[in-house]
Amino acid sequence: MTRARTTTAGAAAAEPAGNGLDRRYRFFGGKGGVGKTTCAAGAAIVAAERRHRVLVVSTDPAHSLGDALGVRLGAAPRRIPVRGELRAAELDADRALVAWMKMRRPMLGTIAERGTYLDREDIGRFLGLSLPGVDELIGLLALSQLAGDRPYDDVVVDTAPTGHTLRLLEMPDTLRRIASVLDDMQAKHRFLAASLGGGHRTDAADRLIDEIARDGKALAGLLRDPARCAFAWVLVPERLALEEARDGVRHLDEAGIRVAEIVVNRVTAPTPGCPLCAARAETEAQVVDEIVAAFGDRVVRFLPAEEREPRGIVALRRLGRRLAGRAARPTRRRGRRRPGRAPVTPPTATVPAWLDALVPPGVRLCLVGGKGGVGKSTSAAAIALAIARRDPQHRVLLLSTDPAHSLGDVFGARVGDDETRIPGAPDNLRVREHDANRAWERRRDRYRDAVDRAFTTVLRRGGVDVTFDRTVVRELLELAPPGLDELFGLLAVVHALFRGEQPWDTVVVDTAPTGHTLRLLRMPGTALEWVQALLATILKYRAVIGLGDFAADLVDVSRDLRRLDEVLSDPARTRFIVVTRAAELPRRETERLLDSLRRLDVPAPVIVVNAVTRARGLDGRRSACRRCAQAARVEAREIRALRRGRRAHVFTAPLVAPPPAGVAGLEAWSPSWRPEPER
Amino acid sequence: MIILDTLLWGGIRFVLTKIVDAVDSELNDEDRLREELLAAQMRFELGEITDAQFAEIERVVLARLREIREERIGATPKPGEFKVTGIEATTWSDEGEDDDRGRGRR
Known part of the structure; x- marks a missing residue:
């Protein structure tokens, strides 16, 4: 830990455990696969060895903290x-929610019964359902409770990849809004009693x-208090990161959460005589310049690439010590020239030989997923281009x-929530970065x-005073549902496959990192339970409220979810292509x-x-340095x-420097x- | 004259009111039928009614909707599609009825 201790170990030992909000929190965040877990674990080991009492916790639903340690x-x-x-733990959000609800379910039921027209049966039906976005909803609360169980000085947090960590950090405000809705329900009861x-x-x-309300406020205060909360952003010297x-x-800045430290991990040291390493180092140097320019007002630390993935206490301690050391820029390389683009073959755009084995004709849904940072977006883009080239009549979306989209960066083009044509790509391909917030706002x-x-x-029918109820429902509508990204992501897939003026022949999905993709795949079941609970409730109160557009929408969603469920388990129509890297942590997560x-x-x-190391690059030049040879053996x-x-x-895709980007770069890379x- | 005028005007107004009421009730009837069909869809999604039960409700409702339309415009609409509160419903001519039954569900 870089900051001085404020309490002595002896004095702190006498403290009661408390609610954990008085600890010092150090969050490690960033894109998937950049080394958040190893940095968090390394920092925690070094802090403990400096006589702090430390808890290191992973909040990523696809945990790898245990693998690292x-x-x-x-x-x-x-x-x-x-x-x-x-001490180390991997947060189990589902279990934390069950424990939280166990104590509070009856009272939540009472509030809902007092404040709505729903009866016990309806309320029980809803309270019994599982929540899709539980990691974000309960994560911070569970974390602070865990931190409060023992008198820790420091809590080091290994977070989920970017998009979902940003959601996690929004949750204190969501908790306050939930409290506000419940308070509106209770207001009716207070009014009637009076x-x-x-x-x-x-x-x-x-x-x-x-x-x-208090928990929401306290957690929001914690995140915005630089004395108690430090956020380190980890990245690798690559453009997408x-x-x-x-x-x-x-x-984070906009949310008032200060990121004081930037950690640039896995910086390649120059190796004379190896074209691959030289090209990598040059590409990285350019990105490093931009990192320094972008974050010069913060502490920027650099960690060198290691031949072996840091795993186990000894390697993590070494990394942690570097992280706690003086921040210094890597030495600039002499004779540096600006890196060229990846060797680009003229865009004759042939269909790669592997395509029919990877995605046979007839596949309608191709999900590309894996651990963060393995190259999902790049691979998904290469696959989608190949499918579109195979048959110009075949429409591909x-x-x-992933809430932290990268497709625009991969193509080097502006991509948004609308289906976009990419310059240079075949005309039958469109690209879209789904905006879950916008989809939610439209429906709302x-x-x-x-x-x-x-x-x-x-009002017209019964003349009942509905002022309170109207406020409750309006506030409920303002409350974005947890798991918003997965729910609306799924509905976007459904829409592309079955609806719209002309459904797409094939939809290639560039998914969020593992934990949240699994949540997306479990979503049809979860969403169907919610849809059915809502249908049953609307039918029950039909005489009072009528049916209307909402009921018709729910019927459509219910049908689509069942259709999607059928497609998802049909090997002729669906393929999940798992992308990984040949290293131990990604391999374990892939398994x-x-x-x-x-x-x-x-x-x-x-x-x-x-990103496997091959003896020859795309340009035919031989990469034969000791480090490449060692990397190839490990891989x-x-x-x-x-x-x-x-x-x-198993298919392998080669490591190239600079990484494949743009239509031409992707199509030069994918045939290899x-x-x-x-065997 | 005044009496005649009053009677005449009263008579016309009576007839016009009746026509307006009849149109209203037909429209309400259409809305009601659409809601019945939607309710049946909801029950089907919830597993409360079977495929066959749903098909029967759908047949009756669509036939009644067609009758109302025929009565209103005085002619059989050409076979084609129209939207019924979120449900793609299909009208069909009598000879093709059996073949087309159930096309309302997707």
Whole structure:
């Protein structure tokens, strides 16, 4: 830890555990695969060895903290054998929500019963459903509770990749808004109690509302207090990571959360005589210049690329010490020239030989997923281009459902929420970066009018005073549902496959990193439960509120979800292409992802191992330095381990510098993908 | 004259009111039928009614809707599609009825 301690270990030991909000929090955030977990673990080890009592926690639903530390972790903090006191845990949001709800469910039911026309049965139906965005909703609360269980000095947080961490950090405000809706419900009860002459006495319901509002406020205060909360943004010296860092840091600044430190991880040292390493170093140097220009007002630290992935206490301690050391720029290389683009073959645009094996004709839904930072967006773009080239009549949509989009950066073109034509790409391909917030706002605005109409009808029919109810429903509509990115991402996929004026022949989805993609794939089931609960409730109160557009929408959504469920498990129409890298942490996460896909019955017959070191570059030049040879050996071992006991076909895509970008760059790169020979 | 005028005007007004009422009730009837069909869709999605039960409700509702339209415009609409509160409904001529049944559901 770089900051001085403010309490002595002895004095702090006497403190009661408290609510954990008085600890010092250090968040490590950034794009997937940049080394957040190793940085967090390294920082935690060094802090513990400096006599701090440290808790390191992962909030990424696809945890890899245990893999990095080389121990099996769970939701309960486990002691890590280092000098000093270090405990580590991987947050289990589902379990945390169950525990939270167990104590509060009856009271939430009472508030809803008092404040709405719903009866116990309806409310029980909704309260019993699972919540899609539970990681974000409960993550910070569970984290602070965990931190409060023991007298820690420091809490180091290994977060989920960018998009979902930004959602997590929005949650204190969401908690306050939930409290506000509940308070509106309770207001009706208070008013009635007062009108009936009894007056209202503060009861358990009021206390629960206060508690939620207080928690929201306290967590918001914690995140915005630089004395208690430090945020380090981790990136690698690559263009996509830099673009994501700019967006992410801007978002955090706007939210009042200060990012004081930028960690540039895996900086390649120059190796004389190796064209691949030289090209990488040159590309990186250019990005490093831009990083310094963009974040010069903050502490920028550089960590060198290591031959072996840092794993285990010794390697992580070394990394942690570097992280705690003096911030210094890597030495500038002499004789640097500006890197050229990737060797670009003239765009004769042939269809790559691997395409039919990877995505046979007839596949309608091609999901490209994997751990963050493995090259999902680049691979998805190459695959979508190839499918579009195969048949000019075949309409292909490349859709990003990752809230931290990269497709625009991959193509070097402006891509937004509308289906966009990319210059140089075939005319039958369109690209879209889905904007879940916009989709939500559109629906919300439509329903707001419907709600007003419904209340007017109720007033006309019964003359009931509905002032309170109208406020409740309006506020509910303002409250974005948790799991918004997955829910609306899924609806966008459904729309592209089945609806619109002309449904797309194939939809290639560039998905969010593993944890949230699994959530997206579980979403049809979860969403269907919600849709059915809503349908049942509307039918029950049909005589009072009528049916209307909302009910018709729900019927459509219900049908589409069932259709999607059928398509998702049909190997002839759906393929999940798992992208990974040949290193231990991505390999372990890939193995867990493949197991989860099998349990979900989603066909995943192909793995693309990206960025493998090959002896010859795309231009035919030989990369024969010691580091490349060592990297190739490690990668070959990891690929063998990945294939062990699996039937999936493995394709490899070569590491090139600079990374493939733009239509021409992607189409020069993709023909070099090749199948790994079956043993 | 005044009496005659009053009677005459009263008579015309009576007839006009009746026509307006009849149109209103037809329109309301159409709305009601659309809602019935939507409610049946909802029940079907919830698994409360079977495919066959839904098809029967759909057949009855669509036939009644067609009758109302025929009565109103005095001619059979050409086979084609019209939107019924979020449901793509299809009208069909009698000879093709059996073949087309159920096309309302997607």
